[in-house]
């Protein structure tokens with residue numbers, strides 16, 4: 001059974017109104033394919049709660065950038081900031097833009113400029129067949145474990161506004177044998193505190209008993225800030241065990257005994273890497289959703305995966321990550337039953353073997369999405 005995850009709800013007016021304006025940045029590569037496949041299911045689930053969604057498609061992405069030089073124009077940013085209830089993004093990244101300039105402006109730009117400081121990335125095993133691990137579980141099976149004892153179900157709270165992602169740094173002697181590139185990491189007490197508080201708060205609200213924080217303070221002394229803030233914030237959450245791991249050890253332990261993790265909180269870069277690792281444990285990027293959040297504000301919802309250029313036009317892109325992302329969006333918009341309907345229908349499709357090749361099936365993007373839509377209540 002899917003666990004309904006309560007995310008921070010949007011504004012009061014968003015919850016009370018039943019018509020939600022969704023801006024869509026389908027983006028590059030498979031982005032448009034998975035978004036187009038996911039929308040009918042998301043709409044149908046929303047309709048079950050009496051809500052209507054209005055989709056406003058924005059042309060942002062590599063094509064638009066190459067044609068116009070525009071990435072995220074100010075007027076568009078202003079519109080997204082003030083006039084929509086949520087943003088759904090497919091993927092950004094195109095081999096024709098090797099420095100990824102447009103994706104940094106649009107995706108990282110929206111996260112930072114909208115101050116969406118929580119990148120919420122749930123990792124949940126939808127079916128034992130999808131588990132990448134073949135050895136017996138190391139941890140004792142948890143209540144509700146699947147047939148083979150695996151019960152992988154944790155969330156990553158990735159700091160989303162600073163760390164190594166500000167693109168700050170300097171370059172010297174470029175193009176010479178002495179070239180030097182210096183990249184800066186930024187960790188500030190207020191921003192570290194708020195992501196830690198969000199992780200603990202979510203843990204408490206969901207009955208979790210442990211929060212794990214990962215850094216690399218043994219090599220990067222500046223990461224001590226995370227440990228100090230973790231101890232400090234942890235004092236307000238004495239009902240929850242707080243444990244620390246160096247990120248390298250955590251990566252190992254996630255593979256050895258993923259069942260023991262409940263909530264992981266970490267910096268921007270480590271959260272990026274650990275979320276792909278987590279996805280790999282439970283079926284891969286085709287089933288990994290994410291939400292960029294700031295409680296009380298409209299969020300930005302995107303699958304964890306990228307534009308997967310080699311899959312474009314093959315009809316094999318898995319739409320499940322986009323559909324599960326839609327569930328997170330509807331949850332944040334305050335819809336009471338739609339999120340679980342979507343989670344359950346995706347789970348049923350996996351159980352029935354109606355999947356794209358990345359998780360072992362032979363169905364197309366469109367066929368999987370149709371099946372899921374057809375298994376939602378009318």
Ligand code: NAD
Nearest residue numbers: 091092093094285286302304305306307308311317318358
């Ligand atoms: P990727 O996520 O696009 O692909 C990694 C692997 O996962 C590939 O084997 C791909 O085929 C597979 N995959 C991804 N999504 C899938 C899906 N829905 N169904 C089935 N298989 C899927 O990552 P990459 O190859 O490192 O990056 C490609 C481009 O995407 C780059 O430009 C990168 O910067 C960008 N990117 C964008 C985002 C985003 O927009 N949120 C996220 C990650 C990467």
Ligand code: IPM
Nearest residue numbers: 092093103107108272304306
């Ligand atoms: C993600 C992606 C992005 C990131 C890239 C495309 C900049 O990998 O959303 O996980 O690193 O945050």
Ligand code: MN
Nearest residue numbers: 272273276304
């Ligand atoms: Mn990533």
